Amino acid sequence: MTPPPHRPDGGLAAYDVIGFDADDTLWQSEDGFRANELRFVELVAPHAPDGVDVKAALTAVERKNLHTFGYGVKAFAISMVEGAITITGGKIPTDVIAELVEMARTQLEEPVRLLPHVPEVLARVGAHYRLVLITKGDLVHQTHKITTSGLEHHFDELEVVLEKDPETYARLLARFDVEPDRFLMVGNSVRSDILPVMALGGHAVHVPYHLLWDLEHVDHDEKFTELASLADLPALLGIPD
Amino acid sequence: MTPPPHRPDGGLAAYDVIGFDADDTLWQSEDGFRANELRFVELVAPHAPDGVDVKAALTAVERKNLHTFGYGVKAFAISMVEGAITITGGKIPTDVIAELVEMARTQLEEPVRLLPHVPEVLARVGAHYRLVLITKGDLVHQTHKITTSGLEHHFDELEVVLEKDPETYARLLARFDVEPDRFLMVGNSVRSDILPVMALGGHAVHVPYHLLWDLEHVDHDEKFTELASLADLPALLGIPD
Numbered sequence: 001m002t003p004p005p006h007r008p009d010g011g012l013a014a015y016d017v018i019g020f021d022a023d024d025t026l027w028q029s030e031d032g033f034r035a036n037e038l039r040f041v042e043l044v045a046p047h048a049p050d051g052v053d054v055k056a057a058l059t060a061v062e063r064k065n066l067h068t069f070g071y072g073v074k075a076f077a078i079s080m081v082e083g084a085i086t087i088t089g090g091k092i093p094t095d096v097i098a099e100l101v102e103m104a105r106t107q108l109e110e111p112v113r114l115l116p117h118v119p120e121v122l123a124r125v126g127a128h129y130r131l132v133l134i135t136k137g138d139l140v141h142q143t144h145k146i147t148t149s150g151l152e153h154h155f156d157e158l159e160v161v162l163e164k165d166p167e168t169y170a171r172l173l174a175r176f177d178v179e180p181d182r183f184l185m186v187g188n189s190v191r192s193d194i195l196p197v198m199a200l201g202g203h204a205v206h207v208p209y210h211l212l213w214d215l216e217h218v219d220h221d222e223k224f225t226e227l228a229s230l231a232d233l234p235a236l237l238g239i240p241d
Numbered sequence: 242m243t244p245p246p247h248r249p250d251g252g253l254a255a256y257d258v259i260g261f262d263a264d265d266t267l268w269q270s271e272d273g274f275r276a277n278e279l280r281f282v283e284l285v286a287p288h289a290p291d292g293v294d295v296k297a298a299l300t301a302v303e304r305k306n307l308h309t310f311g312y313g314v315k316a317f318a319i320s321m322v323e324g325a326i327t328i329t330g331g332k333i334p335t336d337v338i339a340e341l342v343e344m345a346r347t348q349l350e351e352p353v354r355l356l357p358h359v360p361e362v363l364a365r366v367g368a369h370y371r372l373v374l375i376t377k378g379d380l381v382h383q384t385h386k387i388t389t390s391g392l393e394h395h396f397d398e399l400e401v402v403l404e405k406d407p408e409t410y411a412r413l414l415a416r417f418d419v420e421p422d423r424f425l426m427v428g429n430s431v432r433s434d435i436l437p438v439m440a441l442g443g444h445a446v447h448v449p450y451h452l453l454w455d456l457e458h459v460d461h462d463e464k465f466t467e468l469a470s471l472a473d474l475p476a477l478l479g480i481p482d
Contacts, residue, residue, distance in 0.1 A: 074315040
């Protein structure tokens with residue numbers, strides 16, 4: 001709510017607000033989807049026709065459903081149920097479908113797994129800058145993760161959005177009362193955290209995670225700062241040790 | 242964004258912000274759930290043991306899942322799939338499960354059906370007051386309905402929240418920079434739109450809809466203003482014809 005007490009010199013230009021992505025930037029997310037995807041293939045492949053690529057077929061169902069069902073575990077659960085039926089021509093046993101629903105429930109209820117260095121980086125950066133969290137996905141799941149992460153107090157604003165496109169960022173920056181060139185976004189997805197912010201004239205730092213969902217892949221020619229670890233962010237911002 | 246140009250005298254006390262619920266206050270919602278619930282019973286009952294109350298069993302699954310899956314059509318879809326399997330002991334055919342998923346897809350994609358008088362009431366009240374929309378449910382579905390309703394321009398703020406409890410309203414009123422006693426909420430759910438706002442010291446007007454979801458029912462002794470129709474709101478606020 002209050003402006004930062006001090007803007008360090010050096011490093012990148014100073015900012016009024018720094019935005020953080022959440023999934024695979026502050027805590028693990030894709031690992032859970034990959035584990036359930038592997039389990040889906042194990043469960044469904046024995047009932048599918050020979051030669052069918054079960055994982056590719058599931059991704060195709062997810063892609064088809066993205067516009068209507070959106071992001072997150074519930075949409076993934078519905079795509080798994082639909083995919084299990086269509087891929088097997090209806091031959092999937094109902095106890096497998098019940099297990100798919102339980103996998104989604106477990107994924108929604110499992111504890112947040114923070115990535116390395118996250119609490120100390122937020123504390124150090126938050127001492128100098130106003131921080132906001134901007135995440136997309138399922139409202140109930142993201143809210144659960146934010147409130148149980150122990151990180152909520154670092155952020156002035158918590159935003160769960162439908163899509164991370166330039167229009168959405170423009171609306172949020174207006175709400176935060178910050179000009180794009182005074183805003184820095186930090187995240188693992190070039191498609192969602194980097195390119196749309198740069199399109200507005202804002203700044204972005206890419207911190208890749210070793211897993212990326214197929215539907216987040218993007219081809220691009222843009223140049224931007226990439227960090228091997230979130231632990232390198234304070235130094236990039238010129239914050240002294 | 243701007244304060245209201247004029248606060249009419251008479252009627253209720255004047256307010257700085259008027260909040261509107263969306264589902265079954267501005268547009269139909271419960272009708273779609275009821276139709277799918279009836280269809281669920283038609284589809285599942287023939288495979289269920291004799292004497293099982295299929296509708297009551299589905300509601301019990303929804304109640305159990307509410308904390309983990311939240312509100313909205315995707316949560317309802319997952320509860321229908323789970324319920325169809327558990328109620329029939331796994332005997333439900335997979336083509337019925339596929340139809341349940343399609344019912345959810347249709348519900349998410351169908352056009353918004355505005356309730357009577359809504360556009361003119363928002364225009365008249367919005368000429369005097371700053372309006373905000375506060376709705377709970379599925380982020381993708383609520384956003385779709387808001388943007389396709391043609392009503393978005395009436396509202397300064399659009400908030401899709403996880404739960405309508407006093408804590409959530411307190412957070413939103415702080416964001417809107419309004420004191421509770423200068424805030425009026427208008428909605429069809431006593432549990433979600435009326436009681437939590439009154440608990441904060443705010444004001445509320447109940448506009449019942451003829452259908453109410455079982456999980457929204459609440460017992461209470463509170464007294465508050467009830468309108469037969471949203472068309473009566475301008476007069477209640479002292480807005481001249």
